[in-house]
Amino acid sequence: MSTEKTSILILDDEPIVSKRLKPSLEKKGYEVETFTRSADALKRVEERRFNIVVTDLKMEGVDGMQFLSEVKEKYPETEVIVITGFATMATAKESYNKGVFDFLAKPFKLGEISEVIAKAEAKIKRLKR
Amino acid sequence: MRNLLQQLGQFFMKKEQSSVPFKVLFADFKKSLELNNKILDIIGDANDKLSGDYIFDEHYIHSICGRLTDLLRELIVTINHLTSQKYPELFSSFHKIEEDLEVILQGKVLSQNVALTLPYSEISRDHIDAVGGKNCHIAEIGSHLGLEIPRGFAISTAAFRAFWKKGNIDEKVTQILEQWHAEEIGVTEASSQIQTLILKTPLPDELEKAILAATAKIVGKKKSTVPCFAVRSSALGEDGVSSFAGQYQSCLSIPPSEIPQAYKLVVASLYGEQAMEYRLKKDFRPEEIMMAVACQLMVPAKASGVMYSYDPLRPEAETIIINSAWGLGEPIVSGEVPTDHFVLERRAPHETVEMQIVRKDESMVLTGCGALNSEPVLDEKRTKPSLKARQLRELAETGLILERYFKAPQDVEFAVDQSDKIILLQSRQLQLHFERQPRACDLSGIDGTYQALMRGKGIAAMEGIASGPVWIQHAGRNLDDFPMGAILVARHASPQLAKVIHKAAGFITDIGSTTGHLATVAREFRVPALFNTEDGTKVLQEGSEITMDVECLTIYEGLVPELHHYSLQEEPIEEMYEYRLLRRVLRKIEPLNLIDPESDTFTPRNCRTYHDITRFIHEKAVETIIDISFYHAHHRDTQAGQLLWEYPLDLILIDVGGGIEGEHEQGIRAEQISSIPMQEMLRGMSWPGIWDMTPAKVDLNSFMSSLTRTVPTRNSRPEDVGRNLAIISSEYTNINFRLGYHFTVIDAYISENILDNHIYFRFSGGVTDTARRSRRLKLLGTILSHYDFLCELHGDTVVARLKRMDRKSMLKRLFLLGLLVAFTRQLDVKMINDTRIEQYFKEIQTIMEESNVN
Numbered sequence: 010m011s012t013e014k015t016s017i018l019i020l021d022d023e024p025i026v027s028k029r030l031k032p033s034l035e036k037k038g039y040e041v042e043t044f045t046r047s048a049d050a051l052k053r054v055e056e057r058r059f060n061i062v063v064t065d066l067k068m069e070g071v072d073g074m075q076f077l078s079e080v081k082e083k084y085p086e087t088e089v090i091v092i093t094g095f096a097t098m099a100t101a102k103e104s105y106n107k108g109v110f111d112f113l114a115k116p117f118k119l120g121e122i123s124e125v126i127a128k129a130e131a132k133i134k135r136l137k138r
Numbered sequence: 139m140r141n142l143l144q145q146l147g148q149f150f151m152k153k154e155q156s157s158v159p160f161k162v163l164f165a166d167f168k169k170s171l172e173l174n175n176k177i178l179d180i181i182g183d184a185n186d187k188l189s190g191d192y193i194f195d196e197h198y199i200h201s202i203c204g205r206l207t208d209l210l211r212e213l214i215v216t217i218n219h220l221t222s223q224k225y226p227e228l229f230s231s232f233h234k235i236e237e238d239l240e241v242i243l244q245g246k247v248l249s250q251n252v253a254l255t256l257p258y259s260e261i262s263r264d265h266i267d268a269v270g271g272k273n274c275h276i277a278e279i280g281s282h283l284g285l286e287i288p289r290g291f292a293i294s295t296a297a298f299r300a301f302w303k304k305g306n307i308d309e310k311v312t313q314i315l316e317q318w319h320a321e322e323i324g325v326t327e328a329s330s331q332i333q334t335l336i337l338k339t340p341l342p343d344e345l346e347k348a349i350l351a352a353t354a355k356i357v358g359k360k361k362s363t364v365p366c367f368a369v370r371s372s373a374l375g376e377d378g379v380s381s382f383a384g385q386y387q388s389c390l391s392i393p394p395s396e397i398p399q400a401y402k403l404v405v406a407s408l409y410g411e412q413a414m415e416y417r418l419k420k421d422f423r424p425e426e427i428m429m430a431v432a433c434q435l436m437v438p439a440k441a442s443g444v445m446y447s448y449d450p451l452r453p454e455a456e457t458i459i460i461n462s463a464w465g466l467g468e469p470i471v472s473g474e475v476p477t478d479h480f481v482l483e484r485r486a487p488h489e490t491v492e493m494q495i496v497r498k499d500e501s502m503v504l505t506g507c508g509a510l511n512s513e514p515v516l517d518e519k520r521t522k523p524s525l526k527a528r529q530l531r532e533l534a535e536t537g538l539i540l541e542r543y544f545k546a547p548q549d550v551e552f553a554v555d556q557s558d559k560i561i562l563l564q565s566r567q568l569q570l571h572f573e574r575q576p577r578a579c580d581l582s583g584i585d586g587t588y589q590a591l592m593r594g595k596g597i598a599a600m601e602g603i604a605s606g607p608v609w610i611q612h613a614g615r616n617l618d619d620f621p622m623g624a625i626l627v628a629r630h631a632s633p634q635l636a637k638v639i640h641k642a643a644g645f646i647t648d649i650g651s652t653t654g655h656l657a658t659v660a661r662e663f664r665v666p667a668l669f670n671t672e673d674g675t676k677v678l679q680e681g682s683e684i685t686m687d688v689e690c691l692t693i694y695e696g697l698v699p700e701l702h703h704y705s706l707q708e709e710p711i712e713e714m715y716e717y718r719l720l721r722r723v724l725r726k727i728e729p730l731n732l733i734d735p736e737s738d739t740f741t742p743r744n745c746r747t748y749h750d751i752t753r754f755i756h757e758k759a760v761e762t763i764i765d766i767s768f769y770h771a772h773h774r775d776t777q778a779g780q781l782l783w784e785y786p787l788d789l790i791l792i793d794v795g796g797g798i799e800g801e802h803e804q805g806i807r808a809e810q811i812s813s814i815p816m817q818e819m820l821r822g823m824s825w826p827g828i829w830d831m832t833p834a835k836v837d838l839n840s841f842m843s844s845l846t847r848t849v850p851t852r853n854s855r856p857e858d859v860g861r862n863l864a865i866i867s868s869e870y871t872n873i874n875f876r877l878g879y880h881f882t883v884i885d886a887y888i889s890e891n892i893l894d895n896h897i898y899f900r901f902s903g904g905v906t907d908t909a910r911r912s913r914r915l916k917l918l919g920t921i922l923s924h925y926d927f928l929c930e931l932h933g934d935t936v937v938a939r940l941k942r943m944d945r946k947s948m949l950k951r952l953f954l955l956g957l958l959v960a961f962t963r964q965l966d967v968k969m970i971n972d973t974r975i976e977q978y979f980k981e982i983q984t985i986m987e988e989s990n991v992n
Contacts, residue, residue: 021195023195023196023197023716025193025194025195025196025714025715025716026193026195028709028714029193029711029714030193031578032578032708033578033689035577035578035579035581035582036578036579036581036582036689036690037582037690038579038582039582040579092193094195094197094198094201095197115193115194115195115197115198116187116192116193116194116195116198117192117193118191118192118193119191119192119193119598119689120191120691122193
């Protein structure tokens, strides 16, 4: 097993999401960076690669869909997890078409997102080998 | 379902005597039930979100409010349609709540909607923005934790606003501040101008009256001594991270008549030089600059002091620090007099590890109103410790209670009164200085250092971290013996465990629902709770120290200081804005005030929450259908009649097609019922064996009369008779029972077509004690789930659904519901302990097997 930590970027314009998720994931041994503005998050992904990106879809400024498209384009191997309060079949479908790993409708339980992240991590590790 | 409507349609086309066809009324009735169910489901789900186990955002809160508001509006339109506009007043109650919700959602409500003054007994955690941290915390300590506090009241930020409006203080202050910001005048000049302005402006009459009235109420009970007050600031943000400590004025020893003047002095200190500069530096917005004021009866203290629940400079030492001296606390807090210094272990029984007793020559005493004097201490007391060993221990225990409740280390001011009672004057968060700040990412390594006793099991009823010795609750063990700071481990999450909520560091149960009573209480008191661990009572050992981390569903052996220290640094989630907002909106939505339909207060005007409106409408919908179809017989076309049964169940049956056979002038006999689902229900309700299983002998008839009230004559007024209604057809039954204070709704359609088949069952509450009520719900949940119902338990309600099973299986389950309806009613008195749940479950299973053979 590699000792390197799995890195996660979280983007949601509602600060409570990051506030709640960050410590919870850090406790589980992940390296976590959080953003509430998509412009800042975009800038950050220009600078470095994250193993996993968790993003909301509907936000002010850059649309989450656009953000995830850019991430997938730049780093196809990064797994993207979409979390959204406005879940519709159409948005779910569109995100899967863009290669999103999984789709969670808000509100969700901490355990649910941890599980999805663990699965994404397992997939990344499997592909590395 | 379409079959049913067709049936209804055909039925009424034949007979057109009535103005509104029953088909239409029935459609309204059905619609009101569906809306009712949807509303209650959303409310239940929303409360669940407070456990801390969910990630939700403001959007979610807005969206549930929006959905509820839409559903409620539709529901009110529906009931008015059903009753020919009988309840237009519901709209005004509804609009009032809707408006309040709007304001709350904008984040504003509290300070605007509160009274000018609030007695401590009426202040709750969510008033913090209206009364300031100091008031709010001390009031919570008194009402929630049951600890001794001085009598007192808060002058709210609404009062501040009212004062500010008077004489345009608002505008003038802004002008002066602008001059200061533009450096036209210095801070000393600006401060002095503003303070003079404040002191010169008379209080609005209304406010002065309110203050004097509130004062009189506090004084009222204490006529014997001359009462005097301490009037202190309780500004917004004062207790939080921004520290204004010591910047505002406190007025001591104030007689009641002078409180309004003292109020102005305290408010004026909001514009002290230091405070003004501090706010400028921290970029405070104008709307954040507000002051609430605390007015407390002064305690003629024998001794006073300050306690830190952690050593702020050496938290790792796990000690409690107490400093105290004789007399009143003011010179102690400000460091003017030497104090005794005690260091105690945080771990019970809180041994004293260090004690320095100083010579105390002077003390401040209260000799009368306005007479606060420094006086020489009696010779024999000068070198004596100012606190007794017993008091030190009591303080330490109190400190930990406060810390557990506020989820942060505490800085506590206290007084010892003339009868040696400890009275808490103030409690606020204490900043700790760790050599290394605990960080979440450091915690990922603790799994290697500490052994986990359980992992990944259970559900979070309340998030948090707790450590303490295990105390296992088993049958016959007295909860009164539960030790302070222990972790309670029990088989079931029984409501009676809530009794130790003040003492428990945490709760762990083998079985339990996150929506039960104990979970709600754990959230209210912020005690970490992990339910459904399956075998916690077996794995964990009595007396051994454990640390529970609910979020990670992990229980560690021994103490894990890293986790504990981290949790002390973390902002408690329930203090986040979204949690506060959700709690605030739920207060306008969830509480049920209208309980008794017979009472005079059961009116649209008295509906104060969405739940009240929903409850009111359900009652009236059932009443209306009974009234129209049975008493007034507007619809001679409908076959309506009272059930003539060997048991006196006041049930009105309305047949909408093929549900009843033969003549029924004098009432309907059970054997005339040809509605298949209704037959099965009644078969269950009258199953003979069911009564024999009660431990005590119960006479069948007397039992059945307790089940329903018996007013058998058809001529009695509708309001005198029970509101039990069943609308039936050959394949359909819709039952609304109100038995005492319980409500049962059953909606079932059963045909040969599997796809159309459904059963909906809702059972709720009553006003019996919560322990028994919750056992009854647990029993229902267990049984219904066992028989394949999809079950949800919310508070005191069970909702169970079943769809798409073949006819035979559906009927079997309706029979079961019949058993349960009769049985659970009687269970109220019998559910004396948790073992009864499993016992009755088995007995129901036995009946189900027997009934199948027959």
